[in-house]
Amino acid sequence: MDAATTPLNALPETLAGRLTLGAIARLDPETLLHEHEAAEVLLHSKRTLERWRSLGKGPKAKKIGARRVAYTVGAVLEFAGVAA
Numbered sequence: 001m002d003a004a005t006t007p008l009n010a011l012p013e014t015l016a017g018r019l020t021l022g023a024i025a026r027l028d029p030e031t032l033l034h035e036h037e038a039a040e041v042l043l044h045s046k047r048t049l050e051r052w053r054s055l056g057k058g059p060k061a062k063k064i065g066a067r068r069v070a071y072t073v074g075a076v077l078e079f080a081g082v083a084a
Helices: 021-025 035-042 046-055 073-080
Strands: 032-034 061-064 068-072
Touching: 021 073, 032 035, 032 073, 035 046, 035 068, 035 073, 068 073
Parallel strands: none
Antiparallel strands: 032 068, 061 068
């Protein structure tokens, strides 16, 4: 399993608890974050991310299957103005 497909719950304890921009900045930029994880990092609700997507704003999202949405670490960091 490479860094891009490693589930966040399998990452070191440094990421346990609250996800932060600093914590995800250490990950591979292609690592996928679930929608709720991206919302937590950006300090916004999942609903806000849904609204941003419908308006064509926010970090670039990837559709996973029929219903799931994920964000790459790189897209979240870029949107937050943090160099990846």
